Amino acid sequence: DFQMPERFELHYTDSEDEQERPVMIHRALLGSMERFAGILIEHYAGRFPAWLAPVQARIVPVSDKHLEYAGQIAEDLRARGVRVSVDERSESVGKKIRAAELGRFPFMLVVGDREMDAGEVSVRSHQDGELGSMAVEKFCMLLDS
Structure with missing residues (x-):
């Protein structure tokens, strides 16, 4: 120079x-x-891998009555070092899921009556699709792998 x-x-x-x-x-x-x-950003087209994404998982409660459970799951995940957010809007679950897909979150955690009763979350991966219901501990192991 x-x-x-x-x-x-x-x-x-x-x-x-x-x-x-x-x-x-x-x-x-x-x-x-x-x-x-x-x-x-260009390489990943905005779809960052979970380790790099600003928000690793978006929790989508099926209805307003599941908001408290979604908040508990979010607190638990944050305590484990997971970057997570909750969709607290009073919209249909379809709109919330669509918004989460457009938000390009690596994982979407849907919580409804079944998940609340079982103490689990229904996991959808942006990359692999539907992964089924699992405990929070198992989801954290999935994130670490």
């Missing part, structure tokens, strides 16, 4: 005691962080 030494007014004294301007050699392994983030 010939510009940086000039901007910083860098000089060195050569073997003949004369002032010389150095040539600066530098590099960035990944370029700017912004460029690297852009490359990741």
Whole structure:
């Protein structure tokens, strides 16, 4: 780089005691962080793997009566280090599921009467589709794998 030494007014004294301007050699392994983030977004088309996604799972309660259970599941997952959010809107479950799909969350956890009675969550993966009902512990193991 010939510009940086000039901007910083860098000089060195050569073997003949004369002032010389150095040539600066530098590099960035990944370029700017912004460029690297852009490359990741483009590569994954916004569908990040769970370890990279800002929100790893979206909890979708079937109706308003399942909101409390969804909140308990969210607290449990957050305590285990999972980045999770709950769709608390009073919309139909179909609209909530569609919004979660458009949100490109790696996992969607649907909770209704069956899941509440069994103490489980119904898991859908953005990549693999329906994974069935499972306990929170099993879902966390799935995230870690």
